[in-house]
Amino acid sequence: MPQSFDFSTPTSTGSTPPSEFYDGSDAVSSYVPVISSLSAVYSKSALPAQEQRWGSLVALFRQLYPNEDLTFIARSPGRVNLIGEHIDYSLFDVLPMAITQDVVIAVHVGGADGQIILNNTDPRFPSRIFNIADLKDIEIDATVHEWSNYFLAGVKGALSLLPLAEIPSMHCLIDGRIPTGSGLSSSSAFVCAALLAIVTAVKAAAPHSESFANAVTKSDLVQSAVVSERYVGVNSGGMDQSASVFGVPGHALRVQFYPELKATPVAFQSDEFAFVIANTLVVADKHVTGPIHYNLRVVETTLAAEILANQCGLGPLPIRDGFGGTLRGVVEAFKARGVDIPGVMNKVNEVFSKPEGYTLAETAQLLGQSEVEITQKYMTRFPVRFERFQFRARALHVLEEAERVKKYCEMLNHAPADHSDGDGEEKYLRALASLMTASHRSCRDLFDCSCDELDELANLAVTNGAYGSRLTGAGWGGATVSLVPKDKAVEFVDCLKKQYYLKRFPGISEDKINDAICITEPALGSAVLVGNYNV
Template sequence: MSDIRDDTAETFTTLFGYEPSGLWSAPGRVNLIGEHTDYNLGFVLPFAIDRRTIVALGLREDGIARVASSFAEEAVEIPLAELSPEALEGWSAYPLGVAWALGQRGADLAAVPGFDIYIESNVPVGAGLSSSAAIESAVALALSDVWRLDFDRETLAQVGQLAENKAVGAPTGIMDQSASLLGQKDSAVFLDCRSLESQVIDLGFDRAGLVVLIMDTGVAHAHSTGGYAERRASCELGASLLGVASLRDVTVDDLPRARELMDDVTFRRVRHVVTENQRVLDTVAALEAEGPRAIGDLLDASHISMRDDFEISVPELDLAVETAQSNGAIGARMTGGGFGGAAIALVASEDLSRVQVAIDGAFAEHAMAQPDTFVVTASQGAIRER
């Protein structure tokens, strides 16, 4: 981590001609279970990972916001007074959208100083590990500090979600930003997406001799494209047909009535969300009562539901999950919004190499591009680095 911090500070100085006033970082996240439940005001169980985005920031006196990054050729600048979702596009909509969203939550953009920001990250992009929320969370924490807003982390998560929804145009829930801001070492964040109440849940992976293997298929996805929005619309239609405000208010016992009221596709979308909510609750209970080796079947069932009912998996994700399962994984599932990205497998440490070799072989046999496999650990949420 020290290398990326130093590189970020040095590049900031080279680009802008002065040293940054501080460095902030925020992690990506893995969602252990609870997919597409967040915007349905249900339950999720993500954890922050040891892949982070670093933000170097310095203040300006001219009211200009200027952002640059290691993944873009040119800096983007705009007067704070002109920030709006319509004025933002491309990668810069993530950090600049946060500045706009802070204004929507009470920051006086006519009174605060401008800023220069440089961003580096080792969170894989497009892998379903929430590289976008890592940017948003690091920038939100940085600007809250230097503008002396003193917003709590729950508010900053809402700021990040607002930026993602309005400035970026991705209709996501609040899970990713909450995980990035609230995460703690060796723990998951059990989040009620309706009340926004959260609880830190001890994962116990290391004590149980388990690791979380990421299987990044390299199949890129984008939340702002149609598939994600269509799934959300189906969920809203299902809730409307059932006469409830959100699918959070629907239980497994309500599914027979749901089947009678809606077409097959809408019903299957609803069934995924309802059963996934229950799987999150069951996973939390199993972790607390029996430990992490007891959650494998729940992870497996989650993937089947996403593959068959929500239809957001792809052949590469299915192959990664099935290969991990057949080579000793405790449980495996795709993670993230779907249509590409990564899958996770909960694996005994002694089986890790066997699973990785089997995945490489399976993808070669199916003439698919080799996935990137690596282990992540539950990490601390967003912090000021220096």
């Protein structure tokens, strides 16, 4: 296996790397950085394994494409959401962070075949070839679970972002290390990496074109990736893509969607804790279960907002992405009338007084629209299946969770200055973690997006010394994130291995367990790497 990977100097052969396309001056700059060292991407502890991985990637690329130079490698990481679940598509702030696990795409630009060739390091995903001439009219069938659809979603995003651009021939090798269905946003990372690879290839093929030079920012990439992922049937709110693109080492990101997209790094001012991600190994595939889970919650929160506006005389709400109003719009409308968040929650309880929920006919009556109108407007682009809408519970979760995000950020920004008081430090960490625990309860009881395995892992985490624990990601499977004392993190991981993985999955391999649970740290977001690909 290759033992090293050298990005020390720029390439001298092949297509010109598009370094002028990004300023790369710092991790929070407007443009995605072009870098030449893996040490700028991964921590010291993660670097040895990553050097081997990237070395293997380059070696396989050369086997697959023996006569082609490697032009660049694009990468985007997964994310873990610390707090703020299912509120991004209602335009409330969230607090994720990018993680080490990522999707990387090695690319040769400029072949004469007029094709995009996709290979994957995972043999489960067969090669795919697409003619560039067909891409502008290509349709993605979201009902078919096909791995290359995520790359094609990036193609459609690039064509929308750069309508005058010509996509060059691209021969690609893709390597993803984010477990699918784990709640760590593997699909969003793939779409972001694909979109970045295509935009970078366009620039590499025509570095002096004025139609898109210095025109694509991180915000552009995020907004395009949000729309692009909808081509594969997921109505995402934007948190996943923002964390993947904007990630900053050593920081969480307060991602704001109102009044415009903004990602603000929030430093961890205490170093006495660690985050541990534990995958339930229950696959939560938004593509498959969207109609009864994720997409249904988007529809429920959207309809709740529209009904509140109609019943409370708030007038038309600002529309999100042509889909409908948001609960953030409701809060802002009430705020203009002097009504605070507790007052809005009272209105929610008044308007949605039926604990059993609402049928489509009852929903139509509350909105003053026909069932056909509601179905066509809210349930056609992203089909849903339901018996009754649970408007009150969904709206209360969103409003309460938004308040928890505010408090969590305030606590991070005002960590105890004096770390000598051990009791004070522990009280602070327990108070921080209590917000995470409250978030999990709300996801379980109000938003109904937990599952038995998530609840078990969260309970085991607290039993084994975590300050707090919660599901992270869409839920219905996937992973938990736990706040644990830093000096007990390794012991904590061992306990979960014995009490959850070995107990639930007898005979599970050590490698699979190690893939499922990890001590994580906030990582760099999207980047393009160029240099000497010496293995």
